[in-house]
Amino acid sequence: MSDPKKLIILDRDGVINHDSPEYIKTPDECHFIDGSIEAIATLHKAGFLVAIATNQAGIGRGLYTKDTLAKIHKKMVEAVEREDGRIDAIFYCPHHPDDDCDCRKPKPGLLHQIEKHFNINLNDAFLVGDSWRDIRAAITVGTKAILVKTGNGEMTLEADHDLTGVVVCDNLAGAVDWIITKGIA
Template identity: 50%
Template sequence: MKLIILDRDGVINYDSDEFIKSPDEWIPIPGSLEAIARLNQAGYRVIVATNQSGIARGLFTIVTLNAIHQKLHAAAQQVGADIDAIFFCPHAADDNCDCRKPKPGMLHEIAQRFEVSLKGVPTVGDSLRDLHAGFVAGCSPHLVLTGKGEKTRDKGGLPPGTTIHADLASFVDDLLKKSADVQSST
């Protein structure tokens, strides 16, 4: 099974320092949903792994989060994209849970649910915590410069082997080109 793990805010949709608290605030980054459709067409299953501490902070409810994700699914389907699952951590940083990135618990849960090894599975994020969670879980880390990505790149401290891309569409271009190159050389 070919799997890709994507962060949500700053990768698929615009991010906000005030959190995405309603479906109206969820706005896709141009080209991101079409990039997911291209991943699907290439045989990838797309999983979203996202910290959503706004729930613990009382900024929105699980019902609102479900409505935001319903909008994400509907917008994706309009361009022929399918997101297989959305995993989220509802906890605040001081809850010390295992599922909040940069801890790898959410990614381990994905591996267990889909019965796969995460070794080499691409994980795409715009923050160090996304990349570190993926790296610790054995994933191949990819930084996009959308969302908080430019600040993340400029801070440094990226996990070894991190590849940098302008946005999700550029990541998909690179991934599919490498896959085509590998297939043509065999």
């Protein structure tokens, strides 16, 4: 691939790992969706930068600490590395929904943090998410949005959202396949 590298931004819960209404509070509660770890590795091997942008209001709610979140992410990073892949950066919003921060998706703050970190134009990036708040954040900053049907995906599809221009894939493995075969063509 020619430089500069393209950036793929992934939501976490419902995209990489199974989501839970009880939140993912420990590494043991973090179960990867089939094929998602391998799909992230495939992105890295194809020359993409991979970033995660995840709302973690469980911290704001006092359900787990930043240290525990770091352990959950270590489990994820190491699983990807075992497949010879790489997660280049993880950005998260730790705030309570009532905090009115600027980083909780659908607000675009996390995506702007990622833009700054990589010094990359978000218009050239792709975002993969399962919830409307992910897709909304992507649309706000001009990033190509891919909705997966895992996690909240089916619910997002059935709800009354304007998904014009949004690519829909079965799961992260399907999204990565689309990005590599059609997205950058």
